[in-house]
Amino acid sequence: MTTSTPDETAASEPVADAGIAALAERVAGIAGSDSWTADFGNAKVRVDRSRWVEAVEAVRDEAGLEFFSFLSAIDWSNEVAVGEPLEDPVEERYEVLVRLSSGRDNDAVTLATDIPKDDARLPTLVGVYGGANWHEREAAEMFGIEFEGHPNSGKLYLTDEFEGFPLRKTFPLLSREIKPWPGMVDVEDMPSTENAESAAAASASPPGDAQEQAMPQGDTTKGDENPEADAGGGEQADSPPPTADRTDGVAAQLPSSAEGAAEVPTPQSPVPSEESEAGAPEDEATE
């Protein structure tokens, strides 16, 4: 049993963006790729699908990134059954991500590769990182990506009878099909004309003022009295009750109802919401 303050970490300061860019460039060199980004503190190196395993292995051995953080995928799809569609059309593909980091310092890199949807196969990383086993099983059952050479390809979370790949964007969320989520109320218009008026005012005035005008009296404290309410309830408690005016369509239609709000520049919505309440103390503190 030892307690230590490692020298190299004791003075660890927030990572400079330049450092991350340099790391990304270095790892890209090791992985044999020339495509990397370093936005938002995320060093991301894009490798070619054909070099996937050897690139990961090289990064582990030469860059010393021996900690396997996770492996997952993103379904880049223009057609969505849930959520909002992308603003700009993208190339249809799965992007497989693997996040590797060092076990000594703050070096960490995301390796990514694109695989086409009609040929969703990728060699397995189990031979490089033992931990890839479960993560690949998860990605396989959630996205329908086949990991070639995986020693145990059974389903991980889902039952064997389950059909479909839940995390694909085209996979509908059944509960939403049955009953649309009321949680979008915070971007919907309020029924009263008073609020509609203040909405106009809000879009023209700074946030602090809009806050006060739009605040229905006493409503925001309600959430405080009921802090243990469950997931949806807790959120809703802070907002005015959902009204007949809200969208009743299925989830796929939700975005269209929200488009109006989306067009207004921030701050858009006059409706007192989770955010508006959270913003309150700041406004007051600065006044």
Place this chain on the structure above:
Amino acid sequence: MTSLVGIEINFYVLLTLKILAITGVVLTGILPIIFGELKISAHMQSRVGPYFAGGRWGWAQPLADGIKFFQKEDLVPAAADRQVYKLAPYLLMVSTLAVFVIIPFSPNLIAADLDLGIFFALAISSLSTLGVLMAGWSSGNKYSLIGGLRAAAQIIAYELPLVLAVIGVVIQAGTLSMVGIVEAQIDMGVPYLVGGQVIGFGIFFTASLAELNRTPFDLPIAESELVMGYLTEYSGFRFTTFFLAEYAGVFSISAIAATLFLGGYGFWGLDSTVFGPFVLVAKVGLLAFLMIWIRWTWPRMREDQLQTMAWKWLVPLALANIMVTAIFKVVF
């Protein structure tokens, strides 16, 4: 014809009286032990424990539990070996009660002062392991099976130190009779715990914990591993039988240990014929408290560690104890 308190009574009447008297003593003995287990563990854990049943201190909690179990459905798993499954609690209870025959509550209050005395007790009490093994095997449950096998492994490890620890006492007392052993201690003036059998007592007490399947040797039950081990499938009053047998076992083994090492019914300056039962029960209470204390303090051992401890430490130590006692006996 035998006499209890100097009056000639018909043997069978006397036998019935003895059975009733000893059942009474045992019941009044084990209910407080069960209640003590509930209360002592609670206070050790900064809890209150049972509080409502019976009004004051929740003293009626063991009774309430018993009545509750009385009303519970009694299930025999479809996969079980029915005969063996049903026989196991009988065997356990019979072997546990038969031990009470030789426990001397006073010079006269003993069901039968057998010549073989302690030897008989050791032989009969290990029969209970057979009951446990039967219960584990017949349940048709894998946890139970493992639990039963562990119980068998445990008795292999601990029966020997238990027996060997007693031999030291036998050498000192020169008799196997329980009354004889107590009288020898009264003659000597100090109990054998002080009079030369410290190691013997330690080994006997450790081994008796193992024999009773109590922590740290509760491997056959091992709730966090085997759920309830051999008891997993038992329900209702059949389960309660095991439960009662366990506490009756605590009572009987504590009584044997008290008789062998703590001077039994004897206490300086107290008349054994009158105060004997109270003295013995007090000593039993002391040992039972020790068992409860240990149970709620220590974690559980692993079976390989248990075997290692028994064979590498307790058996050689017990043999050494015998040799030293024998040398003292012969030389002095």
Place this chain on the structure above:
Amino acid sequence: MSQALDPRAAAHVSEVAVSVELQTPGMTLNIGPQHPSTHGVLRLVAELDGERIVNVEPVIGYMHRGYEKLSEVRTYPQITALVNRIDWVSGFANEIPLMVAVERLMEIEVPERAQSIRLILTELARISSHLVFMSSYPLELGAATPLMHALREREHVLELIEGATGGRFHPNFNRIGGVKPAAGGGSTQKKVVQDLPKNFLAETRAAMDNVLEVCDDIDTLVTGNEIFQARTMGVAVLPADQALAYGVSGPNLRASGVAFDLRKHEDYLPYHKYDFDVVTGDNGDCFDRYRVRVEEVRQAARIVNQAIDDLPGGPLQAKVPRVIKVPKGETYVRAENPKGEMGYYLVSDGGRIPYRLKIRSASFSNLSILPWALKGLIVPDIIALLGSLDFVLGDVDR
């Protein structure tokens, strides 16, 4: 599992072969999902040879709630309520990396006071999580009494969290750009901003004293106990290289001797302002995993005490738009949670809901080493290992 990488596995395969020669067909035993020691609904299908494990296959997913999918239909503030249900033993800590990820993409600077409050509550969550471990681990090894003592102190810590946030398990206290005014005060109508309850700082200081005391108690009661040591020392050793390759993180990784603590390496909360040690073990056995956690409670109490002493003033919230729209971008923020590395890979396309939110939970990776680590152990050691990994099924299944 790669044989080349894994000499232990190869050794076990040869052992199995020996058993086959002896013609002992194994017993297949289900441990879980309804079992006292599987922390919920983990199921292990163990092939046993006697009590020795030949092969074990963990089955998870009984609690899979699909949070990654659900996140794709919820606005960012709504997701907060989801994520603190991932590892419910330390609910508050789950929210932090998500908030930081959103704030990073939105380029919001969180006020110092909010950061410090987040830090204090995260450490309180760590203490409460580790106290659960310190109580349940001895129980799984058969000692029932430490449970009550550790849980009693945890109750006090939970009361502190409840006082500040209004919730014991699921605080839902973080807001994008800061924290919510506390349940006790915070009436916006009166224009009074009361963030922490009145006596919060004094009570926390007192609670930290008690926590340190219970750590000493547990040391006396458990750590020094010879049976406990015999049950845990040298049992289920995780070597550092394997632990890293499986993504085992947090105290489990540090117990294997790797001084890797994201509180030192990342800047998601201002940990660099405070003095604390990274606790590491020497052997990577169950005992070290236990020891590291007890020691981390002490370090966490140390951090809390320092953070209370110089709690900065100022606002609780940065200026944020009332509807959170996260600019287009991707980021990954990870944090040192009680169970290990908790991270969120957030992909935003500029809307109010994430396009993709990958939740990297610590227990999932920590548990994925089980098939490797369990081979060749005996049944009591399964429990020793499972308990020492300190996983929460909600954190595994998400």
Place this chain on the structure above:
Amino acid sequence: MSEYFDQYLTVLAFGAFGAVLVGGLLGLAALIRPSNPTPAKLETYESGIDPIGGGYSQTHIRYYVFALLFLIFDVEAVFLFPWALKIESLGAFALWEMFIFIAILLMGLVYAVRKGVLKWE
């Protein structure tokens, strides 16, 4: 003879009483307890799911060697009891004889330990 018989009759009576106690109480309980077995209730417990294979699957008893050792030493213990009773009258000769006996047995134990059979494998 008669007293000997009486003593063991007492033992028998106690044993019988134990059996009657269990049987009687179980019978009494049977009068008031519900009995409503369903197939699900009669399923053996295996952590809440249907058992894999039977409960009587073959299993490897690791303590076979321990059992053999136990047998040897238990017989030794039976020899020790009469010796222990009479040691005072038998004197030093019996003492030495038994020491040799015990030493031989202990050598067996030491041999077993050195051979590694007391390792739980």
